[in-house]
Amino acid sequence: MQQTADVAVLGAGMVGVSAALHLQARGRDVVLVDRHGAAGLETSFGNAGLIERASVFPYLFPRDLGDLLRYALNLSPQAHYHFSALPSVAPWLWRYFRESAPERAKRHALDALPLVERCLEEHDALIQLSGAGDIVRRTGWIKLYRSEKSLAKGLVDAARLRDFSLRVEELDAAGLSALEPDIAPVVGAVHFRDTASVADPCAVAQAYAELFQRRGGRFLAGDVRALAQTRDGHWSVPTHDGALIVRDVVVALGPWSDQIFRPLGYDLPFAVKRGYHMHYGTKEGAQLFHPVLDADNGYVLAPMTRGVRLTTGAEFARRDAKPTPVQVGKDETLARTLFPLGERLDPKPWMGCRPCFPDMLPIIGKAPRHQGLWFDFGHQHHGFTLGPVSGRLLAEMMTGEAPFTDPAPYAVERFR
Template identity: 65%
Template sequence: MKTADVIVLGAGMVGVSAALHLQARGRDVVLVDRRGAGLETSFGNAGLIERSSIFPYLFPRDPAKLIKYALNLLPEAHYHLGALPSVGPWLLRYWRESAPARVAKNIAARRPLIEDSLIEHEALIQQAGCGTLLRRTGWLKLFRRPETLAAGVAEAEKLRAYDLDIDILDAKGVLAREPNLATVAGAVHYLDTAFINDPGALAKAYADLFSARGGRFVSADALTLEQEPDGRWSVAGPDGRIGAGAAVVALGPWSDLIYRRYGYDMPLGFKRGYHMHYAPQRGTKLNHPILDADNGYLLAPMARGVRLTSGAEFAPRDAPPTPVQIERCEPIARLLFPLGPALDQAPWKGARPCLPDMLPVLGEAPRHKGLWFDFGHAHHGLTLGPVSGRLLAEMMTGESPFTDPAPYSATRF
């Protein structure tokens, strides 16, 4: 049996980042994925390194809006009626964790990760030599109506307490920064957020850095993970099993396929999402990622074209795609920005792995020595991958963690 110090399962942004941080601390790491780096959930996001996302995405509590969600009338959310028996209990827990008292606790827990997220990315981007992927544009949260703009501005003002750089724009201010947009009531420009114009390429660049530094990237099925009689962990590689003293589960929405096998019952849910790319019409350009806050979709100027990303779909992880949100939002988006022809044959589908408190699971499995968890980053896998990898590597190598890891423990459920 071939050996290593650590096996990292999953080569998305979270897994690759963990592998790099462990490698930097002298560990011999094997990175395992059935495909390549950044080809699953890490491929399809909006490209934001969301330094300003101190407040988590909450379950709405406005009764009028909840009725519309229940009737599938709003484009930012969609659910499968047949999925309610499985999705409903998770949504109830999500609603409970969105209560004000719990939210305050969760904001305090996520803040250290969010505040160091861009710093950790910048270090890896410099080492990987992929700085051309990074844009320091921030992002614009657009509002169509004066009343929604007022609410958005009020939320932004709360964020100023966290030393964030924020501009409030009226209609003319928006057009000054995005001349090709239709007129809106105004926007909030979050300037601290960075943007990656090809998220899949960033994950691949990090994986290439890992390999260039001597790391082993193995094409194998993570579900072959087993604990050996001596307590070590092993996976079946193409040339036989590979054993290590520790294994990291960084499989995003598939992490439950491992942890449930060992008797852990964490409430991992899935917010599925879709995207499509469009060419901008000739002579037009989108300068920033823009969120149409009143309609729940985002446009981002990616290397491939303008990416339209959907809101959340609540359905089983592996259910067939139902991209109704893209179908609803595309006509709205065309009225906002002059989109040209679609560049994809069909919408891409992914699943955001979410815990009800919108915090990841980071740390050692309570009852299995050497089994470590690093998953459940919800809407912020791209943002939090490197900073989570740092914290995990500090815990695994006996360093003093830069922040208290207790809020992310699997024992909180």
């Protein structure tokens, strides 16, 4: 049976659900379409649960020769790669290296700043409306440093953030112990107090999706890879309930977005970083009160509803290659020297993917060669953080409202 709507949003992760809510709030009849028929079950399911208001500066390609050698030999817990993936990923890594040069990285950070500055307030609005406040913490997060060298660099980076009116506090051993009494002593730490975190990222995405449905939004299951433009310029979206005909379609499929844009003729420098997580119990009543990053090793421990979640660094591999969770084992060994982790709570490590562009900025805006086609993907490690603010910007553009910031830095055309 054929259905119609104003807009179809493809993908029900944090980015897609947020775009649907903002379009709905502006009077559009919106349908969410996801292959699972439920929200938050892919990329938005597995992350550290941070709404990272302090993430002003992007993740950069390393330039330290020692770090590069460890990465090249697959010795660093922070990154892992498949040799078989190198032919396809190497050109992207080279471009990522170039875009991480100091002047370019500074420009990209300034371009991302309007999104980062508003990420928490846009989440706060949806948290209040959806009733998800009971799983949100306002206690910030902590970076731990195991060496004097890494601490010195961390303090320099922290000082730069104070220029953006962020509350950043250096912690000595006593200060860290007061906040996290079960963390083993380290050289030093930094507390980022403006960041919020959640105890279950998937539950937040689902609460937002339920808000969308309570307001009359439709949520359909379907494999959208057969998306097609009709003769009259509309779009036909395949769903399990029949074709959905819409005027506008939003591609918010995260790491699967290339399955739409490439067949339509868009050649974009798009790559996927994979990552893993595992949940643990704790020993002897130990508690973790904040998400903490072991800055020397690149993993995060975060208190979640299910237990303590360990999230790994990046894995460079083909998106659909067999999981190789070697980082989980390496990180678990390191993490047990930091915090009294108990038994594993998951039958196997969860694996997810992060959609990335080399300039560390998402694409938000109109596809230049197709009427009614809009993009909202490529948020790298910050899709959970930036979903609501990206959805607001996209909805403003689609409805003719004055956008709260210049959308040019996020346009497809920057890759021409």
